[in-house]
Amino acid sequence: MSHLEKMASAVYYGARQIQVEERPKPTPPEGWALVKVSYSGICGTDLNIYVGAHPRARGPLVLGHELSGTLVEGHPSLKAGTPVTIRPLLFCGKCEPCQTGMSHVCKDLKLVGIDCDGAMAEYVVAPVETIHALPDGVSLRLGALIEPLAVGVHVVRQSEFTPGDTALVFGAGPIGMCVAVSLQLLGAGRVIVVETNRFRLQMAKEMGFETIDPEEGDVVEQILYKTEGNGADYSFDCAGHPSVSEILTQVTRVRGTVVIVAAYKKAAPIDLLQVMFKEITLKGARVYTPKDFDIAAELLKKPFDFEKLITHVLPIDDIQTGFDLLLSGGNAVKVLVEIGLEKNDKNYSTEAVSVDHV
Template identity: 80%
Template structure:
């Protein structure tokens, strides 16, 4: 696509203007700056960060802004090594490259970390631009629909890898939303002996059961007591807080075994209570994790080739014109896990037939 073609072309975009104000409108197709590439978006997911933006609670997201950062699509131009037509996803982190974490190979915790879809226009549009080093080719056997799950799955992979988890261990996951399910799936596929999922939403709890996980329903009694009953009174080797609710932080160290590890995956909006006396008595390690590394992204893409029904996590696929309905459904606690916005689904038909096939 040359400059003249681009300046004549508009694209449909979901533009955030303020709290509960998102509009589908025409914008000019973006021009990738030096070191960035242009991607034609096929699917993009709505995640917890997007919901936070939508309700006007994200401090950095200022309208007008095209939101969205979980995506799959087709590379169009600007990449030095991947050919046009390659089916791709984007690792949407923007980092300064100058701070101590960046200089020591830990750019995912850059002191000035930014994100596509917050600090620049994102993927709820027909086209998006991203730095070339953040663009990853999809494995041959991964559909574009499933490819849009790589970003949240990478969060799960990172949480598991950073926890010190050892195959065969028992893991407890609080929350069966998209991230909780991605943590649970990562644990299962990376060799957990048992994965127990605690969830209050009946729909999500049932999905966890159908996907083969042990479950705990808080309506049936104390979560801690149920965990202890399932683990011979010991607790979980690893507990992952993917719920981000004070009711979970209060019991996190109680549900974790002696010398176990409690991992905080969820982003709490306010300081939360945690029983540090239990952490001291039981010598529990409390670990915080944030987003993912390039290696986590690669592993997440590889996991999508494993024999697991990943697309079952996608409970809704909606056209861009219905994006507001997708946000409202998730905020109302509707029966949903991952909601995808379908933008250029026709690209799926040509999967494996274009110049991106290597």
């Protein structure tokens, strides 16, 4: 492969500095494979990088770690042209978590699109063990949802959720919605979603979830009313706001479980006395395992309107619009950047898709 070949890439240079330019097409090193990118999603981590708030990301850097595409070369068992996604974790393989099968919490965990160039480009390289073939029947467009959906699957599995129980989800952004969807498809009796953004609240309602609007009254009172004064069996904090952390123990039943999903930037208030009094289990959940990725891919084959989560699809040349939309709190959930499809297959839209959440 010629090192002179170029590809369109969305490159981060510094706080609020991103530009689309031609960069050299990568050559996969030994043990890595080359993927031609079709779609890449903009997530909350990308937004943090863009505003200059991520502690590790340094420009120039090609952003993006949620993707779908087709395999080009370098994989020992998958054929060229196979539709794939990647599990974008880079782990040392030597620390105790890695040695005991928990590489997703490697002591030196890194990610494609943060610590090396990512998927907002026509091509990306990744370790062969992180490449997953898309199941039959899952489109490239939906394949770009596997990474955030795998977060939701991991959160539910980490909680040791019991099918039939009541789950409470704070936040209807992309991850909150993926948690809610995973709960529903994995057997929750009830899923209640709390959200302040009117667009996302309405979307959660249209997707079949019970909803709570903080503007309609005290959130704790509304939750307790819906749960006959007991609280939820499981509460998932996907919002990452102190106003949520301080009420988690109030809205979770005796011997219930609280799962922290959001990445808090500062220490947050939580009532540990109530954790003790009510014997509440407090857990954290981070990224995903290979098994979570496989389960997420299979969930995409279920009869559920996953397309509704994709509110915008933009060409790479218009990537700035996607960042501006999400940072402004606009009517969006998942924004995809369409990259590697042929021109006659492109159907760009800056309007919400299927509207009647990184």
